[in-house]
Amino acid sequence: MGACGAILALANVTPEHCVKLYELFLAGKKDEAKSLQYKLIPLNRALTETYGIPAIKYALDRLGFYGGPCRTPLLDLGDKAKTEIDNYLKELNLLK
Numbered sequence: 667m668g669a670c671g672a673i674l675a676l677a678n679v680t681p682e683h684c685v686k687l688y689e690l691f692l693a694g695k696k697d698e699a700k701s702l703q704y705k706l707i708p709l710n711r712a713l714t715e716t717y718g719i720p721a722i723k724y725a726l727d728r729l730g731f732y733g734g735p736c737r738t739p740l741l742d743l744g745d746k747a748k749t750e751i752d753n754y755l756k757e758l759n760l761l762k
Contacts, residue, residue, distance in 0.1 A: 676710045679725045680760060709754040717747050725751055728761060 677684040683706055690699035713721045720743050723733030728751070736742055743751070755761035 675713050675722055676706060678722055679709070679713060679729065679755075680706075680758060683758065705758065709751075709758060712747075712751055712754055717743060717751070721747065721751055724748060725755060728752065728755060 674684055683702065687699055687702050687706070690696075690702060709725075713725065718740070720736045720740055723736060724743050724747075726733030752761060
């Protein structure tokens with residue numbers, strides 16, 4: 667969508683989608699890349715803008731990796747945020 671590079675918090679949670687997006691772009695499949703990017707936006711926003719590091723740690727834990735507890739002053743996610751993250755992971759077929 668015009669960026670020259672990125673630092674992807676999202677890649678910690680779903681590296682396969684991030685790689686696929688890059689590969690689609692390199693292959694000139696810009697419409698497919700754009701579609702995938704739009705599908706990733708809600709989870710990316712939750713992991714960065716809305717909930718930050720606690721969301722990344724929670725998502726990693728849910729996917730079977732080690733996110734671990736948050737260090738102060740950060741707090742663990744509440745139930746509402748956990749449900750939201752779970753729903754985003756399910757939409758991307760990362761969680762059943």
